[in-house]
Amino acid sequence: MKNLINITDLTVEEIDELVKVALDIIANPEKYQDACRHKLLATLFFEPSTRTRLSFESAMHRLGGSVVGFSEAGSSSSAKGESLSDTVQTVGCYADIIAMRHPKEGAPIVAERRTDVPIINAGDGSHNHPTQTLTDLLTIWRSKGRFNDLTIGLCGDLKFGRTVHSLVGAMARYTGIKFIFIAPEELRFPHYIIESELESRGIEYREVGTMEEVMPELDVLYMTRVQRERFFNEADYIRLKDTYILTPDKLDPAKKDMIVMHPLPRVNEISVAVDDDPRAMYFTQAKNGMFIRMALILKMLEVTV
Ligand code: NCD
Numbered sequence: 001m002k003n004l005i006n007i008t009d010l011t012v013e014e015i016d017e018l019v020k021v022a023l024d025i026i027a028n029p030e031k032y033q034d035a036c037r038h039k040l041l042a043t044l045f046f047e048p049s050t051r052t053r054l055s056f057e058s059a060m061h062r063l064g065g066s067v068v069g070f071s072e073a074g075s076s077s078s079a080k081g082e083s084l085s086d087t088v089q090t091v092g093c094y095a096d097i098i099a100m101r102h103p104k105e106g107a108p109i110v111a112e113r114r115t116d117v118p119i120i121n122a123g124d125g126s127h128n129h130p131t132q133t134l135t136d137l138l139t140i141w142r143s144k145g146r147f148n149d150l151t152i153g154l155c156g157d158l159k160f161g162r163t164v165h166s167l168v169g170a171m172a173r174y175t176g177i178k179f180i181f182i183a184p185e186e187l188r189f190p191h192y193i194i195e196s197e198l199e200s201r202g203i204e205y206r207e208v209g210t211m212e213e214v215m216p217e218l219d220v221l222y223m224t225r226v227q228r229e230r231f232f233n234e235a236d237y238i239r240l241k242d243t244y245i246l247t248p249d250k251l252d253p254a255k256k257d258m259i260v261m262h263p264l265p266r267v268n269e270i271s272v273a274v275d276d277d278p279r280a281m282y283f284t285q286a287k288n289g290m291f292i293r294m295a296l297i298l299k300m301l302e303v304t305v
Contacts (some may be wrong), residue, residue: 005121006121006130006166011088017036018292018295018296019138019292022138022288034064035303036060040065040066041065041297042068042091043098044069045070046072046073046102046103047103047229049101052099053069055121056293059293059296059297065297068095084102084104084107088111088224091117092115092116096302098111098120099131102124104125105126106124106125108120112175118300128165128166131296132166135285135286143259144259147216147247148177148218149175149177150171152219153180155182155211157224160187164189168197172197178203179204181207182211211250219255219258220259223244225262228241245269247271248271251274253276263285270282
């Protein structure tokens, strides 16, 4: 694997290895503190981000490397009309590795053709978000100790939410996985992924309208934000934005060891009162993101420690 565009660019063995390295980084951070000395990461973010960009940048700094980049298209030459291809070709002259986020689906595929420097997709439109999935996998591993035999409920904007698309692509390769898609009619999980990842492999899934009807079954409840920026009209967003709000009482019938995940940012879909529940895992998830990105950078730069 030279570039990480889709989560399926990584084999399950490579994912196991990344998780193993991330766990070692957590246990022995000092061992890695100079691993990427004199290496340069470029973060090209054409869309807003807090966790993804800052965890990439923190990851590179904690490996002893350096970072350049921009956090909005408006501060780069794309505001002058430069094409993505030209921007990437230029940055490829400076950096050793590039993490990029772009509102257009497929943008990282354009980018990978224009440079020999490894490209990491940090989110492309409503398509994929493979490094969020690595974050999610490390979180599942640290909480559950396994990737098999899990019933995973995905709730909210399953149409435009790129994190759930990548997560399903990853989890569909393990055994004993059951998916329950919890979404309003308008925001259902894309059928093309159901066909290619689930039906082709005979993986069990259900589509339901409420979280209450499935709560007792779940090992993982993955909440998502309704993706306002992907809607064609504001009225639809307003109508759908508060379809699901997780509150402490809704967790009463859930398993005691169920985990609540969310890629963040949250808007209204998880009440802050849930944060005190030991099952709430979303801030731990954010922290895991830095460690697994450290492991990913090491792998992609072919650095051995
Ligand atoms: C997600 C994203 O950008 O897709 N955020 C993140 O990277 N942690 C989810 C979202 O924006 O809702």
